[in-house]
Amino acid sequence: MARAVGRSRAGTATGLVLACAAALLLAGVPASAQTAPPPPPGGTAAAGAEVGRLVGQLSTLQTQLDGLAEKAGQRQELANRAVADDTAARGRVEQTRRDAATTRAAADRVAADAESARTRVDTWVAAQYQQADAASIGTALAGTRGPQDVADRLQLQGLVTAEQSADLESYENARVEAANSDSRARAAAADAADAATRAAATRDAAGRELGAARNAVADQQRQITGVTAQRQAAQTRLAQLEASDAALAAQRRRAEAAQAAQQRAQDSADAAARDAARARLARGPAPAVSTPTPSPSPSSPSGSAPSGQDPAQTVIDRALSELGTTYAWGGGDANGPTQGIHDGGVADAFGDFDKTGFDCSGLMVYAFAAAGKSLPHYSGYQEDAGAKYPLDQRKAGDMLFWADDDGVHHVALYLGDDKMVEAPESGKVVRIAPVRFDDEIVPTVTRPLG
Known part of the structure; x- marks a missing residue:
């Protein structure tokens, strides 16, 4: 800012213009972003020289602070990646667990149906032993390869009814479906376990990334704290100079008024843009x-x-x-x-x-x-x-x-x-x-x- 002002006037004028920039910096606004009003006469060359040095220091410190804050914001957004990855991994685990539970429940229902069919077959086969010629039953069952084979042989020999034959067929189908459903349920459970393992790895990686991002942000914060302390010391000295120099104090007040007016204009423009956007959305x-x-x-x-x-x-x-x-x-x-x-x-x-x-x-x-x-x-x-x-x-x-x-x-x-x-x-x-x-x-x- 001091270089931008130049040396076309005496040290007093330079000091007062720099005081204006200092006022803007004291208000938290980079001096380079504002234009100071013309300086009034008055003040001392010594005060102006010190103000120039302090404002130069403040401008440099403000630039450092802006850069540190921007870098900290960058680390924060990178930490968002870790949060997003972990959340997505957790969501996938929950979904696979729900899928596995649904598949297992279906398998259990099919198994129960198969057991009911087996019970019905057991009941009428036992009755056949009790009511029919045991030798005939034994001959029918000898060398059979499964329930359907039993049904076919018994039906040929006239030992089963059509309803009982249907029970046997139903049992055979239920048994096969139960085995398939159990296999699907086991596969779904394995998928859920794999998803949980992958999610744990993702969570660990996300934790490390989040930790690194937070450490980087903490480092930025420590630097910000140090630079802020230097800026505060410079601001305190500027305030002391203003307290002893009426011209500097007046320039500070004018700079603050100019800054406040600019901020009001910006706020008004933002409010108008915001209201217009909301009206269009409505x-x-x-x-x-x-x-x-x-x-x-x-x-x-x-x-x-x-x-x-x-x-x-x-x-x-x-x-x-x-x-x-x-x-x-x-x-x-x-x-x-x-x-x-x-x-x-x-x-x-x-x-x-x-x-x-x-x-x-x-x-x-x-x-x-x-x-x-x-x-x-x-x-x-x-x-x-x-x-x-x-x-x-x-x-x-x-x-x-x-x-x-x-x-x-x-x-x-x-x-x-x-x-x-x-x-x-x-x-x-x-x-x-x-x-x-x-x-x-x-x-x-x-x-x-x-």
């Missing part, structure tokens, strides 16, 4: 969409866009309708904002676990549910949720992604005109922002709606 019926179980691949669509509306616009409006909603790591599903979860680091420091809101992938889950498209709650899996196109072919309604060597760590919804809507990171809110065409932006976009 023109058609909202789809009935349930929260999908996260999985490495997107689940099938449910619901549809409001009648008469372009699905992509419906998705955009769904996202814009949440402008200003707080960021909460782990928050958001197909039905709206949800309470965040613990991350063991930055998100916990911001109290995300006690807030209701969205993280970046949660906002996408909610937005696309409006058009009947279910997405997993991890940006890396969302990248594979539709057709991919080169970045330079992007259009409104596409998803944009950012990645590093560890994988995809952020997602946003493209609005057109190089603008996007996103849930950025802990401590911030859902917002409209310029697309960041940095070296981490993925060179393709994903178009879930075709």
